[in-house]
Amino acid sequence: MDRVPTGIKGLDELLGGGFPEGRCILIVGSPGSGKTTFAVQYLANGALHGDAGLYVTLDEHPEHIKQNMKGYNWDLDDLEKKGKLLVMDASQLRRARPKEQGPHPMFASATTEGVGFPELLKTISKVIEGENIRRVALDPVTSLMLRYSEELKRRRATVAFFDTLADSGCTSLVTSELKTSLMDRRFQLEEFLSHGVVLLHTLMHEGNVVRAVQVEKMRGIPHDTQIRPYQFGPSGLEVFPRDKVF
Ligand SMILES: Nc1ncnc2c1ncn2[C@@H]1O[C@H](COP(=O)(O)OP(=O)(O)OP(=O)(O)O)[C@@H](O)[C@H]1O
């Protein structure tokens, strides 16, 4: 299977060269663990190597992300101007009520038309095709999935979502929020349905916070399964592929 370099120092070593090409990978982590940094680093690195990227933000304001990432010397505006990156703001979807619930009683005239989940998928597909996108990052998918209270509907939507990304031929990252600690965490539906899962753990060890990464699964390729330390370095996330956490 062809590989796509992740752009994260040390991580390719855990994966034997990078993410499997054309697959959809879930990045799961707690607040501030570096999910957005991971996603942007992946796209910025792709842009350097000629892969056009699409970043879809479902939570943070695009301008805030651009500001935050300047600390790593990733000038997202510049990449956009050069046609190497497209930043899509889908954060209004998070605020819109699911269609099936109807309009909010306090805003009877408000409409969710045009900002539903299927519409977002269609727009993403169109952009990927029209702009020759090779790498996609969607950050984070959690609020989108919370729109579905019924397990079956949620499952269908998740499958449709991963299928659309896989059918596009892009190598995609989808971030997901982890609300519990490593020990008592419950597996999320997205973890079963995606092609690969990378976990960003925040652990306590002898009174210190330790950041650790683990490749939980990566269908089709052999990979390291140990928990390895990582840090926020001057050029983004860095993994120490041969070190152990404890
Ligand atoms: N130079 C830097 N610029 C920006 N953030 C940095 C820098 N160095 C370290 N950080 C860390 O990055 C963290 C934010 O990373 P990021 O936004 O990627 O996390 P996240 O997992 O996406 O968070 P959230 O769950 O809030 O979306 C900050 O809390 C901070 O600890």
Ligand SMILES: [Mg+2]
């Ligand atoms: Mg984030």
